[in-house]
Amino acid sequence: MFNTRVKVKELLSTTPENQNVTVMGWVRSFRNNQFIALNDGSTNNNIQVVAELGVFDEELLKKITPGASLKVTGQLVASLGKGQSVEVKAAEIIILGECNPDTYPLQLKNRPSLEYLREIAHLRFRTQTFSAVFRVRHALSFAIHKFFNEKGFFYLHTPIITASDAEGAGEMFKVSTLPFDNPPRKEDGSIDFSEDFFGRATNLTVSGQLEGELGAMALSEIYTFGPTFRAENSNTARHLAEFWMIEPEMAFYDLEDNMNLAEEFIQYLIRYVMANNREDLDFLAQRLADEEKQKPQAERSEMGLIEKLEFVVNNKFERITYTEAIDILLQSPAYKKKKFQYDVKWGIDMQSEHERYLVEKHFSKPVIVTGYPAAIKAFYMRQNEDGKTVAAMDILVPGIGELVGGSQREERLGKLEQRMREMHIPVEEMWWYLDTRRFGSVPHAGFGLGFERMMLFVTGMTNIRDVIAFPRAPKTAEF
Amino acid sequence: MFNTRVKVKELLSTTPENQNVTVMGWVRSFRNNQFIALNDGSTNNNIQVVAELGVFDEELLKKITPGASLKVTGQLVASLGKGQSVEVKAAEIIILGECNPDTYPLQLKNRPSLEYLREIAHLRFRTQTFSAVFRVRHALSFAIHKFFNEKGFFYLHTPIITASDAEGAGEMFKVSTLPFDNPPRKEDGSIDFSEDFFGRATNLTVSGQLEGELGAMALSEIYTFGPTFRAENSNTARHLAEFWMIEPEMAFYDLEDNMNLAEEFIQYLIRYVMANNREDLDFLAQRLADEEKQKPQAERSEMGLIEKLEFVVNNKFERITYTEAIDILLQSPAYKKKKFQYDVKWGIDMQSEHERYLVEKHFSKPVIVTGYPAAIKAFYMRQNEDGKTVAAMDILVPGIGELVGGSQREERLGKLEQRMREMHIPVEEMWWYLDTRRFGSVPHAGFGLGFERMMLFVTGMTNIRDVIAFPRAPKTAEF
Numbered sequence: 001m002f003n004t005r006v007k008v009k010e011l012l013s014t015t016p017e018n019q020n021v022t023v024m025g026w027v028r029s030f031r032n033n034q035f036i037a038l039n040d041g042s043t044n045n046n047i048q049v050v051a052e053l054g055v056f057d058e059e060l061l062k063k064i065t066p067g068a069s070l071k072v073t074g075q076l077v078a079s080l081g082k083g084q085s086v087e088v089k090a091a092e093i094i095i096l097g098e099c100n101p102d103t104y105p106l107q108l109k110n111r112p113s114l115e116y117l118r119e120i121a122h123l124r125f126r127t128q129t130f131s132a133v134f135r136v137r138h139a140l141s142f143a144i145h146k147f148f149n150e151k152g153f154f155y156l157h158t159p160i161i162t163a164s165d166a167e168g169a170g171e172m173f174k175v176s177t178l179p180f181d182n183p184p185r186k187e188d189g190s191i192d193f194s195e196d197f198f199g200r201a202t203n204l205t206v207s208g209q210l211e212g213e214l215g216a217m218a219l220s221e222i223y224t225f226g227p228t229f230r231a232e233n234s235n236t237a238r239h240l241a242e243f244w245m246i247e248p249e250m251a252f253y254d255l256e257d258n259m260n261l262a263e264e265f266i267q268y269l270i271r272y273v274m275a276n277n278r279e280d281l282d283f284l285a286q287r288l289a290d291e292e293k294q295k296p297q298a299e300r301s302e303m304g305l306i307e308k309l310e311f312v313v314n315n316k317f318e319r320i321t322y323t324e325a326i327d328i329l330l331q332s333p334a335y336k337k338k339k340f341q342y343d344v345k346w347g348i349d350m351q352s353e354h355e356r357y358l359v360e361k362h363f364s365k366p367v368i369v370t371g372y373p374a375a376i377k378a379f380y381m382r383q384n385e386d387g388k389t390v391a392a393m394d395i396l397v398p399g400i401g402e403l404v405g406g407s408q409r410e411e412r413l414g415k416l417e418q419r420m421r422e423m424h425i426p427v428e429e430m431w432w433y434l435d436t437r438r439f440g441s442v443p444h445a446g447f448g449l450g451f452e453r454m455m456l457f458v459t460g461m462t463n464i465r466d467v468i469a470f471p472r473a474p475k476t477a478e479f
Numbered sequence: 480m481f482n483t484r485v486k487v488k489e490l491l492s493t494t495p496e497n498q499n500v501t502v503m504g505w506v507r508s509f510r511n512n513q514f515i516a517l518n519d520g521s522t523n524n525n526i527q528v529v530a531e532l533g534v535f536d537e538e539l540l541k542k543i544t545p546g547a548s549l550k551v552t553g554q555l556v557a558s559l560g561k562g563q564s565v566e567v568k569a570a571e572i573i574i575l576g577e578c579n580p581d582t583y584p585l586q587l588k589n590r591p592s593l594e595y596l597r598e599i600a601h602l603r604f605r606t607q608t609f610s611a612v613f614r615v616r617h618a619l620s621f622a623i624h625k626f627f628n629e630k631g632f633f634y635l636h637t638p639i640i641t642a643s644d645a646e647g648a649g650e651m652f653k654v655s656t657l658p659f660d661n662p663p664r665k666e667d668g669s670i671d672f673s674e675d676f677f678g679r680a681t682n683l684t685v686s687g688q689l690e691g692e693l694g695a696m697a698l699s700e701i702y703t704f705g706p707t708f709r710a711e712n713s714n715t716a717r718h719l720a721e722f723w724m725i726e727p728e729m730a731f732y733d734l735e736d737n738m739n740l741a742e743e744f745i746q747y748l749i750r751y752v753m754a755n756n757r758e759d760l761d762f763l764a765q766r767l768a769d770e771e772k773q774k775p776q777a778e779r780s781e782m783g784l785i786e787k788l789e790f791v792v793n794n795k796f797e798r799i800t801y802t803e804a805i806d807i808l809l810q811s812p813a814y815k816k817k818k819f820q821y822d823v824k825w826g827i828d829m830q831s832e833h834e835r836y837l838v839e840k841h842f843s844k845p846v847i848v849t850g851y852p853a854a855i856k857a858f859y860m861r862q863n864e865d866g867k868t869v870a871a872m873d874i875l876v877p878g879i880g881e882l883v884g885g886s887q888r889e890e891r892l893g894k895l896e897q898r899m900r901e902m903h904i905p906v907e908e909m910w911w912y913l914d915t916r917r918f919g920s921v922p923h924a925g926f927g928l929g930f931e932r933m934m935l936f937v938t939g940m941t942n943i944r945d946v947i948a949f950p951r952a953p954k955t956a957e958f
Contacts, residue, residue, distance in 0.1 A: 002733040002922055007631060007699070024731045026697070026919050040730075041698035042631055069919040071731075097890070097920030104918050122911040123918070125697030134698060138633035145624050152486060152521055154617035159949045160639065160706045161652070161683075161721055163956040173640070173654050173676070175683065177710045180670045183659055191659045197652070197710055197720065198956035204640075204654065211949060211958060218505070218604030219520035219613060220486070226706065227639045231656045231676055241676065242640055251519075252503045252550075254481040411576070432601040432958050439583050439602070440505045440548040441576030443481055470638045470690060477642040477677035479690060479911050 005071075009042035016076045016086045023047055023088055024096070026126060027068045033061055035081075036090075038070060041125070044132050044279050048079060048087040056093060066107060067099030067126070114466055121470055122479055129287055132280035133459050133467055136273055140451075140458060141225070143272035144246055147265060148223045153248060156215040156222040158208030163200050164429070171231040172203035173241075204229035209446060210380070210433055212249035213409060216444055217436040223248040225451075235474050237463040238401075240452060242472035249446035255382075255391040255408040258445035259368050262395055262404050263317050265449070266366070270309050273458055281306060281458075288460035301399070302364075305460040308398070317366040317395065325369050328362055329354055349376045355401045366397045379423045381407040383415055393447070400457050406447025413437040484550075488521035495555045495565045502526055502567055503575070505605060506547045512540055514560075515569075517549060520604070523611050523758050527558060527566040535572060545586060546578030546605070593945055600949055601958055608766055611759035612938050612946055615752055619930075619937060620704070622751035623725055626744060627702045632727060635694040635701040637687030642679050643908070650710040651682035652720075683708035688925060689859070689912055691728035692888060695923055696915040702727040704930075714953050716942040717880075719931060721951035728925035734861075734870040734887040737924035738847050741874055741883050742796050744928070745845070749788050752937055760785060760937075767939035780878070781843075784939040787877070796845040796874065804848050807841055808833055828855040834880045845876045858902045860886040862894055872926070879936050885926025892916040 005024040006014075025040035025047075034053055037046035049072050051061065064070070071094040079087040105120050106112065106127065117124040124130040145155065161175050177197040178184065184192040193201040208224040215222040224247045232239060248261065274281060285305035292300045303311065320328075329335055329344045334357055342351040350369075359367050372392040374383060381390035395404035410416040416437055420427050427434070455467035465471035470479045484503040485493075504519030504526075513532055516525035528551050530540065543549070550573040558566040584599050585591065585606065596603040603609040624634065640654050656676040657663065663671040672680040687703040694701040703726045711718060727740065753760065764784035771779045782790065799807075808814055808823045813836055821830040829848075838846050851871040853862060860869035874883035889895040895916055899906050906913070934946035944950035949958045 001735050001739075003729070003731050003736040005731055009631070024921070025699075041633075067919045069921045096922065097916075097918070099919045100917070106918075120911075122693040122914060123697075125694055131697060134635070134694070135633060137636075138628075141634045141636075142624055142628045145621055149617075149621045152488070154520075154614060155620045156613070156948055157616075157620075157706070157723055159721060159951060159956075159958070161708075161951050161956060164958070171656070173656060174659070175652050175654055176659070177650070177652060178659070180653070180655070180657070180659070180662055197712075197953060198951070199954040200956060202956050214601040214958070215604055215613070215948065218602075218610060220504075227636070229640075233676075242638060244636055250482070252482050252484055256480050257482040260480075432599075435601060437576075439576070439578045439585075440546045442503070442548045443575065469635055469694065472638060472640050472677070474676060475678040477638075477640060477679060477681050479638070479643070479693070 005040075007042040008038065008040045008045070008047045011047050011076060011088070012043065012045055012084070012086060014076060014086065016078045018075045018077055020073065021076045021088060022071065022073045023049070024071045025069065027064055027066050027070060027099075029066060030064045036064060036070070036072075038072065039131075041131055044128055044135075044283050045084075048081060048084050049074070049090050049093075050087055051090050051093060056090075060093060060095065063095045063098050064093070065099055065101045065104075067101075067104045069096040069099075070094065071096055114463065118465055118471070119478075125469075128283060130466075132283050133455075133461060134469065135280050136277050136284070136459055137455055137467065139273050139277045140269055140454065143269045144225055146272070147268050148248065151221065153221040153223050154215070154219050156208075156212060156219075156224055157226065158205070158211040158224050160205055160227065161198070161202050162205045163198065163202050164210065172206060173229050173231045175202045175204060206230060207245070207448065208247050209249065209448065212247050212446060213433070213436060213444065216249040216251045216446070217440070217442070220251045221248070233474050237465070240464055240468065240471055240473055243464075243468065244451035246449045246451060247446060249444065251442050251444045253408070253445040254443055255370060255393060255445060258406055258408060258447060259319065259370070259393055262393070262406060262447050262449075263368070266395070266403070266454075267313050269454065270313050270458060274306075274309060274313070281309070284459050284461070291462070309458065312366060312397070315365055317368050318363045319368045319370065321371040322369055322373065322389065323371065325350070325354075325358055325367075328358060332357060332362070334361070347373050347375065352401050355396045356398075359396045359401075360398045364398070366395060366403075369394050369396065374419075377407070379419050379425050380409050380416070382410045383419065391445075397457055400453050403453050403457065404447050404449050406445065408443065408445040411437060411441045411443050413441065484519075486521040487517065487519045487524070487526045490526050490555060490567070491522065491524055491563070491565060493555060493565065495557045497554045497556055499552065500555045500567060501550065501552045502528070503550045504548065506543055506545050506549060506578075508545060509543045515543060515549070515551075517551065518610075520610055523607055523614075523762050524563075527560060527563050528553070528569050528572075529566055530569050530572060535569075539572060539574065542574045542577050543572070544578050544580045544583075546580075546583045548575040548578075549573065550575055593942065597944055597950070598957075604948075607762060609945075611762050612934075612940060613948065614759050615756050615763070615938055616934060616946065618752050618756045619748055619933065622748045623704055625751070626747050627727065630700065632700040632702050633694070633698050635687075635691060635698075635703055636705065637684070637690040637703050639684050639706065640677070640681050641684045642677065642681050643689065651685060652708050652710045654681045654683060685709060686724070686927065687726050688728065688927065691726050691925060692912070692915060692923065695728040695730045695925070696919070696921070699730045700727070712953050716944070719943055719947065719950055719952055722943075722947065723930035725928045725930060726925060728923065730921050730923045732887070732924040733922055734849060734872060734924060737885055737887060737926060738798065738849070738872055741872070741885060741926050741928075742847070745874070745882070745933075746792050748933065749792050749937060753785075753788060753792070760788070763938050763940070770941070788937065791845060791876070794844055796847050797842045798847045798849065800850040801848055801852065801868065802850065804829070804833075804837055804846075807837060811836060811841070813840070826852050826854065831880050834875045835877075838875045838880075839877045843877070845874060845882075848873050848875065853898075856886070858898050858904050859888050859895070861889045862898065870924075876936055879932050882932050882936065883926050883928050885924065887922065887924040890916060890920045890922050892920065
């Protein structure tokens with residue numbers, strides 16, 4: 001048994017009584033050949049290990065460099081130093097793994113940039129910024145499961161590999177075991193997918209929603225939380241080829257129920273992280289404040305990270321219709337001064353600049369927009385009585401834009417089939433989806449929350465590649 | 480707002496005081512034109528809705544068929560009937576969605592087989608068996624997160640798409656956006672993957688372990704819980720092409736720590752489900768007992784499902800070395816009577832028949848086998864002093880065989896590189912993995928638990944395709 005350590009997080013909240021403790025971790029810094037800041041990832045804070053002068057071998061002390069791993073046994077005592085209440089007075093220090101300071105990419109003094117850290121994503125977990133980010137990511141994930149579990153939702157694992165390409169949510173990755181070099185072909189020269197692993201062409205899923213609906217039509221309330229994929233060639237700070245999405249789907253919900261749930265959900269998540277990861281958030285807030293200082297005054301956020309999160313938790317989201325949103329844009333100084341790059345009129349798919357105007361300039365808070373034109377939304381959204389809009393809702397938040405997209409689903413078989421034909425969705429292939437409308441159909445609704453966008457919102461990080469461990473994007477599949 | 484209902488699960492534990500309630504769900508049965516068994520998936524039990532004779536329209540009553548969805552408002556009253564303590568005396572019944580009994584595939588009387596239900600996996604959630612299975616799946620999933628969260632582990636989302644093919648754990652699915660028909664080629668005629676989405680050839684991950692280690696080398700204790708893939712052409716009741724795996728990875732753990740964690744983990748999960756899903760387990764236990772009755776006496780399990788789960792929770796797992804396991808097999812009546820299909824000698828990769836002998840006949844309990852021959856295990860397992868075995872551990876359980884595979888990892892750079900070269904693993908490509916051994920390496924360990932195998936063990940289902948919502952297997956990618 002090797003695992004005899006006490007975690008740093010626990011040590012830091014333990015009353016020091018000169019008790020013997022073992023702590024293990026990586027060196028963050030070593031001052032005056034005497035004070036070791038040791039971290040084990042359990043918290044952003046370090047435990048100070050004191051190696052009294054003259055007690056330890058010079059050869060050993062030389063190996064205590066940033067990044068080296070140690071096993072320290074000693075007494076937990078009250079600390080006289082600033083910034084900590086306890087420290088470990090080392091009786092024994094064992095070097096578990098050395099770390100050559102001449103080659104170690106993460107030397108604290110260098111203040112490596114976020115861009116550089118992306119290239120060494122296998123090591124960036126060891127920085128304060130990224131250990132905080134990934135602890136928050138854990139906390140948010142757990143909060144998601146906790147929220148739904150408490151409400152009696154069931155976690156459904158929808159398939160990753162799918163033969164269905166009907167959702168039309170974006171370009172898809174192909175999945176195959178056929179030899180690329182020389183795939184089997186049919187007589188007409190086309191690829192013979194019947195010889196592929198699944199006996200047909202398959203892709204990586206872009207959404208678990210349709211399968212989620214199947215679950216909700218029996219279990220009432222389900223949610224998914226898993227990876228989804230888009231083969232979009234977008235090399236931006238907002239897009240990933242592989243990202244995680246949460247998609248709850250609820251029988252017996254209309255659009256209003258859907259909005260209420262989504263709003264409650266987002267507020268719950270933020271509240272959870274604020275209660276459980278305050279130190280991480282404080283660190284990230286400071287990081288963001290430092291980053292903002294580099295910007296011209298006009299581009300800086302009006303609120304700090306913590307302020308912004310508190311604001312979202314404590315205020316109802318604004319709810320407006322798409323038609324109202326377009327009117328606001330048309331009345332805006334930005335529109336009148338021709339500051340928008342893209343045109344504004346009823347029927348457009350609002351661009352990021354429009355969404356940001358609404359949430360950041362006009363309302364200064366999260367906004368739920370409902371009743372989008374049917375023409376710009378997916379086939380499964382419930383058709384409104386006006387014959388031109390659908391019961392869709394998007395939640396837009398400051399700094400991020402669209403965080404949630406959802407809708408009440410079209411539960412009426414005839415209307416759904418008609419819409420599918422209009423949109424050239426293969427009705428026959430989707431027999432299983434339509435069966436839910438054939439046999440005991442019910443009003444139902446759901447939404448999708450992009451997990452990494454939520455992470456950006458909560459951590460104040462600005463590049464989506466910095467909130468997922470190993471980002472996948474065009475020409476990027478390292479690690 | 481449509482969602483005014485009270486869930487059946489909640490109603491069934493509410494004290495009836497003639498209060499007005501709304502309940503929504505699907506009809507399971509309708510007896511005597513009067514008693515509706517309504518279910519909403521929140522529990523295996525139904526709420527009885529009483530439609531008093533003469534009160535409701537004949538046309539309405541005709542539409543109350545199995546599978547139809549209803550909204551019922553009425554009074555919650557004490558029930559005089561058998562099997563329930565409360566029932567709803569209907570004041571209003573609204574048919575939300577009809578269900579044609581002539582075409583509805585799930586007519587209770589037919590007792591559809593599990594095989595048939597696999598073909599209509601989009602509807603099988605509505606059966607008692609599968610709603611129980613998927614509620615248990617949710618509970619197990621939640622218990623996994625709860626266990627690790629309580630222990631201070633961080634949930635890490637390791638990548639699904641990977642350019643690394645070094646793990647050698649099995650055949651992989653290729654992921655690409657190249658046109659299959661006419662892919663770009665290099666001058667030598669080979670496929671030019673530099674033009675593919677990621678600028679290189681990519682696959683679906685077979686394990687998140689290597690990336691998990693990167694996280695553990697900073698955050699100390701992490702776990703993954705996500706989909707993994709094998710393109711193995713195995714059309715069996717035990718294999719899936721897409722399955723979910725839990726892979727914890729812990730810094731500062733040796734093999735014994737690893738075993739202790741795995742054992743505690745499995746017992747925790749079972750205890751959680753027994754405490755939270757007893758009704759589902761009781762139903763599944765009965766189902767299994769009925770299934771067992773179809774078998775010849777000799778093939779029946781000695782224990783019922785609940786008994787078996789209690790046994791696992793209340794008994795320490797047996798711990799033996801691989802060498803001891805081989806000795807037991809060589810001494811066994813089965814071996815002496817030549818009942819094993821595959822040969823037994825030191826060095827073999829034990830077959831299912833051997834593992835089952837050990838756990839089902841010899842020990843009658845879960846067994847942890849350690850110290851496997853290096854030759855049959857992966858490159859990253861820590862080499863023992865004997866020069867021929869590694870610090871691996873497999874956990875074998877009755878009825879399933881291998882449930883967990885894990886090891887202490889080789890943390891010594893020189894030994895790891897040497898082993899990689901021996902096994903023809905590309906050392907240069909794996910620079911990022913080796914960096915963790917270069918910079919502050921520490922003893923660490925981890926394991927993988929196949930989620931669907933755990934599901935089989937806990938639910939008593941016997942085909943792995945019956946414990947995942949939409950199974951993926953050779954020639955199988957429906958829904």
